[in-house]
Amino acid sequence: MLTRILSVGLLAGLLAGLLIAALQQVTTTPLILAAETFEKPAVVSTTPTPPHSHQGGDTHVHGEGWKPADGMPRFFFTAITTIATAVGVAFVLMAAMVFAGVPIDEPHALAWAIAGFAACGLAPAAGLSPELPGAAAGDLVGRQLWWVGTAIATAVALWAFLRADHPPLVRLGAVVLLLAPHVIGAPHPHAFESKVPAEIAAQFTALSLVLQALLWALVGIGVGLLWPKFAPKPAN
Amino acid sequence: MANTTASVIRTTERSDALRAAGVALILGLGLIFLTGFAYPEVIHNAAHDTRHSLSFPCH
Numbered sequence: 001m002l003t004r005i006l007s008v009g010l011l012a013g014l015l016a017g018l019l020i021a022a023l024q025q026v027t028t029t030p031l032i033l034a035a036e037t038f039e040k041p042a043v044v045s046t047t048p049t050p051p052h053s054h055q056g057g058d059t060h061v062h063g064e065g066w067k068p069a070d071g072m073p074r075f076f077f078t079a080i081t082t083i084a085t086a087v088g089v090a091f092v093l094m095a096a097m098v099f100a101g102v103p104i105d106e107p108h109a110l111a112w113a114i115a116g117f118a119a120c121g122l123a124p125a126a127g128l129s130p131e132l133p134g135a136a137a138g139d140l141v142g143r144q145l146w147w148v149g150t151a152i153a154t155a156v157a158l159w160a161f162l163r164a165d166h167p168p169l170v171r172l173g174a175v176v177l178l179l180a181p182h183v184i185g186a187p188h189p190h191a192f193e194s195k196v197p198a199e200i201a202a203q204f205t206a207l208s209l210v211l212q213a214l215l216w217a218l219v220g221i222g223v224g225l226l227w228p229k230f231a232p233k234p235a236n
Numbered sequence: 237m238a239n240t241t242a243s244v245i246r247t248t249e250r251s252d253a254l255r256a257a258g259v260a261l262i263l264g265l266g267l268i269f270l271t272g273f274a275y276p277e278v279i280h281n282a283a284h285d286t287r288h289s290l291s292f293p294c295h
Binding site for chain 1: 252253254255256257258259260261263264265266267268270271272273277278281282283284285286288289290291292293294295
């Protein structure tokens with residue numbers, strides 16, 4: 001069983017990740033590079049800043065540490081990390097479906113993948129819209145915790161709400177859980193200081209969500225199509 | 237007797253599936269943590285464009 005999950009996850013993640021990496025190259029990456037030209041002046045500052053601070057009001061200052069050079073190396077590492085993310089998504093998707101005891105086929109896997117996008121893409125974006133480098137942002141750890149909490153709460157709420165056999169009280173609790181992270185509120189900066197034109201930022205936010213939706217959908221379709229092909233051979 | 241044997245096989249299959257799903261969940265979350273959240277500068281810089289383009293909180 002584990003071999004089957006790992007094989008399907010690796011293959012579905014590799015295929016979905018490769019496609020998304022190619023799309024990133026013509027959609028989000030050019031916008032990130034454009035945004036970096038606007039944030040460059042902030043790096044040449046007269047006041048000493050700690051290299052690459054993650055705390056407080058982040059100003060996205062990079063230190064002297066290693067980073068992939070622009071061009072092919074940057075594309076290569078972005079592609080590798082996108083594929084790794086897609087493989088991770090495939091593992092989590094199949095694990096959730098096995099735990100819930102639903103059959104893994106194309107319609108089910110796609111439906112669960114769309115729910116995964118709602119939990120990890122749409123719900124967190126309602127509080128923390130996808131941002132370009134250089135945008136003013138609250139404390140990174142606080143934002144990450146809110147993002148993870150919102151994704152888990154939304155995933156559990158969707159599961160509790162969408163199961164028709166759950167009693168009404170459980171479904172009502174699911175709605176409360178769905179809304180809770182947004183009532184608590186995501187950490188936000190007190191001032192807005194991005195020099196990137198709003199049109200580029202808006203375009204990036206939409207593209208980022210579309211790419212994440214596509215990643216989930218492609219992983220879902222891949223898992224649904226590949227799962228039956230890796231069925232264990234019946235013992236004679 | 238046949239029913240009991242079949243149900244024992246089903247229970248064994250189910251617990252085997254749950255164990256495999258648990259391992260897959262840990263591996264999957266570990267991969268997503270590395271690419272989307274981990275702090276070491278080398279990992280952050282390698283995954284920088286992916287984090288932004290897939291809506292993970294970054295700088």
